[in-house]
Amino acid sequence: MADDKALTPRDDDFSAWYNEVVQRAELADHSPVRGSMVIRPWGYGIWERMQRALDDMFKATGHENAYFPLLIPMSFIEREKEHVEGFKPELAVVTHAGGKELEEPLVIRPTSETIIYSMYAKWVQSYRDLPVLMNQWANVMRWELRTRLFLRTSEFLWQEGHTAHATDAEAQEETLRMLDVYRTFMEEWIAMPVVTGLKSDSEKFAGAVRTYTCEAMMQDRRALQAGTSHNLGQNFSKQFGLTFQSEEGREEYAWNTSWGVSTRLVGGMVMTHGDDTGIVVPPRLAPAQVVVVPIYRKEEEREGVVAKAHLLRDQLVDRGVRVRVDDRDHLNPGAKFYEWERKGVPFRLEIGPRDLAKEQVVLVKRVTTEGEDRKAFLPEGQAVAELPDRLEAFQSQLLDVARARRETHSHRGVESLDELKEILDGPGGFVYTGWSGDPAVEERVKDETKATLRCIPDPDFRSEKAPTRCIGGGESKMEVMWAKAY
RNA sequence: CGGGGCGUGGCGCAGUUCGGUAGCGCGCCUGCUUUGGGAGCAGGAGGUCCCCGGUUCGAAUCCGGGCGCCCCGACCA
Incomplete structure (x- = not known):
């Protein structure tokens, strides 16, 4: 970031571009602890939108939220052989508490299969208790050697769904259902097309029978594993005694699935849509979909345009649009334009004295395709009326562009x-x-x-x-x- | 864990070669003028120079030791 204005162009150094844009769009910053990050309001706002959409989809597919604790007995992690081998190198372990060394070290969860299925074992007795369909929103910790904001940090936020079923077939169905939920979410909300499929044995989750994945292509043409859905078979239920009595009266081990996506998705969004100006936030995820910038020269003009800006905001809010009015007085309009473009707001509404006189606004689109005008001069009423549709069009345009790019490569x-x-x-x-x-x-x-x-x-x-x-x-x-x- | 880079006002850096009053840009505060693509002028605030030790009349600078962060390669959502 030698220059404090322009970003390193993506073609010069994609990795440098990413690091800069994440910080300069105020998505996140490095914390004092190596490899962990602070998610700032703009970044967290995007994550919140993702959470809400996913949460709705989980609920719609019959899941409920619950919360399991951060600390897990070391012995639990060690129970499942592949699981411990997969996670041991990246565990953070609490050995002391209350001024004393603990009898048994506690692991800060890298994922929660062990604690969750040990609890399910207590709660499930009969086939009538199945399926168990839960999800939790949580933080997890994996001690990574090499970290990057959002893409790989020691601590990250995610959701992990954990289910228990009476049959293998049902578990498999659930695994694929949630994979499809992810795919739909990534396409419709992040406008990030993915290839779904099965992981090879060497790439599958430690402890899973089968792992399915959503793979997205970033602009540097590298793949990002954006979400995974695992069929765990009976691996965990056997280790934690998660059994139930079947209709026929036999004691059987339950069949489990788990599935998760994380704040890594924010990184995926950045690397899918960002350009040399900044990030681009798909309208459905944008904390602000439209920013209104009032423009004025003299104090007399100020009052009128600022009042109009607020009026426009109110009208847009009534139509379900998320709007911010940037009426900061110490920045000139150009500075605001750059700032909001860097932060990826889909549309900007400029309203100045000339517009006021003509009862029009200037509507500027964050990204355009070949031959499309960036600026539109529209009557106020028309701009307000059309913005919801224009936002949707913008959303699908992002997906189209990303999909075309993936096909090309x-x-x-x-x-x-x-x-x-x-x-x-x-x-x-x-x-x-x-x-x-x-x-x-x-x-x-x-x-x-x-x-x-x-x-x-x-x-x-x-x-x-x-x-x-x-x-x-x-x-x-x-x-x-x-x-x-x- | 190997290789490289860097620790100096909030941020980005210069100063370190060759020891001698701690600087620049941005940001911040006040005022005035500005505001349709990153404003101008004037005034101002802000520093244990990463830490510890040593050398020296004197250390940001030299020596020794430590710590931290970032970037590049092997493992991972």
Whole structure:
């Protein structure tokens, strides 16, 4: 940030651009503790919008919120073998409290499967108690070596859904249902298209039978794992004695699922829509969808335009639009324009003496496509009446652009490792190939290309023509998608 | 955990080579003039120079030790 005005352009250094834009849009800042962040009101406002939308969707699919504690007995984490192996390296552990060393160390939750299923074990006796469909909004901690605001911090905010079912089939259905909820949310709210699919064994959640993922393409063409949904099978129920008596009177282990998305989604939004001016917030997530900037020269003019600005705000609020009036007197309009553009507000309404006289406003759109006017001079009434629709159009335009970009950088039908390497070292993007299912092949591709197997795509995302050749040679059993990832 | 960079008013930095009154830009405060793309002028406030120790008449600067943060590579939502 040598210059205190312009951002590093994305093409010069995407990573530097990201770091700058997150801070200069006042989304978040580094806290004094390494790897942890402060989420500032503008960033938290976006997260709150995400939370509300997701929460509604969880409720609509029959889930209830609950809260489980931050501290988990170390022995709980150690119960499930894969789980402990996956999380041990990144655990933060409380060893002392009340001035004494604890008999058993307490882990600050990296995720809550263990504590939750141990409690479900107490609450579930009969098939009549199933399914259990809960979600919690919480903070979790994973001690990361390398951190970046929103994308990877030691502490982050998320939701984790945890369910228990009587049958495997029901658990699988739930796993896919929630994956679909995520996909819908990401597309309709963040305007961030995703590829959904199954994780390979090496990439799946520690303790899951199957992990499904939503993979989004960022503007630097790297993949961001934006959300995951796990079919946990009976792995945890067996370790925590989560059993129930079936209709037939047999004691059986319950089938579990868990699914989560985190504040990482804010980072995904930034890297999907941001430009060299700043971030772009999709209207449905924007804490302010419209900012009204009054413009005046003389004190006599001020009163009129500021009053009009507030009037316009009230009319827009009546139509369900979130509006801010920026009537700060110590900044000139240009400074305000830059600030709100940096913060990604979808529309700006300028109202000055000339507009007042003509009963019009100047409506400025944060991003435009080829041939589209950035500014519109509209009669007041028309601007107010049209803004709800214009916001929706803006929202879907963002999705269209992001989707088109992803398609441009998706490479299908790749058959050789050389070609795969060439794409990943060059333009980058999502590369679709065949795979035998052999972990050794996956490992080799990983070593040679620095890319990972992001997922085995769901039918919606598979190529028209199924690959016949495995990327490692021999016959393909399934199509897979590779990319360099965050 | 390896490599690199950096710790100096709120922020960004210069000053460190070669020790000698702690500076610049932005921001902040007051006033006036401004305000349709990052305002101008005038006045002003604000500092344990990351910490500890050493050398010296004198240390931001030299020496030793520590701490912290950021960035780049192996693990992860």
